[in-house]
Amino acid sequence: MVRVFLRIMGQTLFDRITRELAALNSAFPRTHWQGKPISWQLEKIQPPFMAEHLRHTSQGLPIVLLEANDTRIIEHLWVISNREFMGMTAAQNHLNAPAPLIMFLPEDLPTTELLEMPPVVSDWVAMPSMHEIVRRVFSSLNRFHRFHAEVTGGKLTLVAESRLLCYGSESIQLTPSEVAVAELFLHHFGSVIPLEDILLLFRLSGRSTEGSNIRVTMFQFRFKIEAVSRCQFTLTSAYGEGYVLRHARGPNPVHTYFPMEARQEVAIYQS
Numbered sequence: 001m002v003r004v005f006l007r008i009m010g011q012t013l014f015d016r017i018t019r020e021l022a023a024l025n026s027a028f029p030r031t032h033w034q035g036k037p038i039s040w041q042l043e044k045i046q047p048p049f050m051a052e053h054l055r056h057t058s059q060g061l062p063i064v065l066l067e068a069n070d071t072r073i074i075e076h077l078w079v080i081s082n083r084e085f086m087g088m089t090a091a092q093n094h095l096n097a098p099a100p101l102i103m104f105l106p107e108d109l110p111t112t113e114l115l116e117m118p119p120v121v122s123d124w125v126a127m128p129s130m131h132e133i134v135r136r137v138f139s140s141l142n143r144f145h146r147f148h149a150e151v152t153g154g155k156l157t158l159v160a161e162s163r164l165l166c167y168g169s170e171s172i173q174l175t176p177s178e179v180a181v182a183e184l185f186l187h188h189f190g191s192v193i194p195l196e197d198i199l200l201l202f203r204l205s206g207r208s209t210e211g212s213n214i215r216v217t218m219f220q221f222r223f224k225i226e227a228v229s230r231c232q233f234t235l236t237s238a239y240g241e242g243y244v245l246r247h248a249r250g251p252n253p254v255h256t257y258f259p260m261e262a263r264q265e266v267a268i269y270q271s
Contacts, residue, residue, distance in 0.1 A: 003039045003060030004141070007053055010067020013104060014044050017065070020130050027130040049076065051084035054098035054120070061141055062099035065133075069106065074118065077103075081118040085162065098162075100140035104128075117176060119162050125206065156225075156233055158182050167229040177207050178221045185235065185245035194242040218243060 008014045020026050021040055031037045041060070045053050053064055068074070085098060100122040107126045117124055122140050125132070157166045163174045165182060174182060184193060184201055202214060222235035225245070234248045 001039055002036045003041060004137075005041050005043055005060050005062045006137075007043045007045050007062060007064045007099070008067075009045045009047060009049060009053075009065070010069075010104070013065060013067040014042070016130065017133070018042060027134045029134075049073070049080070051080050051098075051120075054085070054101065056099060063137055063140055064099055064101040065137075066101060066103045068103055068109075071109070073103075077118040077120050081120045085118075085120040102136055102140055104133075119173070122160065156186065156229060158186055165224060165228055167232070170228045170230075172224045172228040174224065175217075175220070177202070177217050178224070180207075181217060181221055185243070188245075190244065190246050192238040192242045192244045198242065 006017065008017060017028075021028055021042070028040055029038055039060075045064075049066060054062075056062060066073070098120070101120055103117075103121050103124040105124060105126050109126070123136050125136065128136075155167070158164070158174075158179070159166065159171075160179055160183065163176070163179050164171045165174055165178075166172075180201060181198075184198075198214060198218075202217075207213070207217075218235065225233050225235055226248070229248075231248050233245065235243055235245050238244050
């Protein structure tokens with residue numbers, strides 16, 4: 001039995017999810033996530049939001065869903081990130097890792113002005129459909145489980161919840177776009193990722209798909225990989241076909257990558 005604790009702040013969001021869980025054909029699957037039944041448990045948390053709400057529980061998998069009415073909550077989360085969140089992630093212990101936090105913004109909020117989110121925020125989106133909420137819940141939980149991504153010949157790790165790329169005792173902060181890119185390349189180390197799949201990744205994560213934005217993101221990601229690993233790893237262009245994460249001095253990349261699908265990290269719903 002997998003117990004998922006949804007800690008929800010926001011009356012509208014809490015009511016929506018409560019009704020959905022009670023529905024006959026709920027978007028929230030009841031069974032068989034990684035072969036196990038799922039028990040969904042709701043916990044309503046009251047403002048103000050505190051770092052304590054991110055604490056892990058030995059009884060199940062916690063995930064925080066935060067409904068934001070305006071940008072003031074973002075300023076509050078920056079304070080939490082600077083004061084408490086980085087300390088919670090410093091040990092990089094899976095059992096003590098802070099729970100993922102997904103923030104839901106109103107549709108009329110000018111999200112194009114939000115260039116950077118506090119590290120405490122794992123994912124954010126304008127108020128979506130219930131199926132999209134479920135998809136993002138599972139995506140965040142999967143990242144939480146893949147707390148460390150091992151790479152052949154060394155350990156290059158990604159702590160998605162705090163946006164840290166680590167190598168040995170060194171670490172470097174990533175942007176939200178770079179986190180999504182890092183997850184893709186770490187899980188397909190040594191394989192060429194086609195340009196069209198990188199474009200799809202940017203589209204699915206709500207980022208600009210302009211060529212200049214992708215090139216800048218790749219350049220910055222390569223710089224950070226080489227900086228944190230002291231040039232043990234690098235990101236290179238593969239003859240105009242795409243990009244590949246590999247050892248800086250290693251064999252040529254191989255084409256063993258399985259193409260992305262439009263619905264990534266989605267639970268297989270079974271009745």
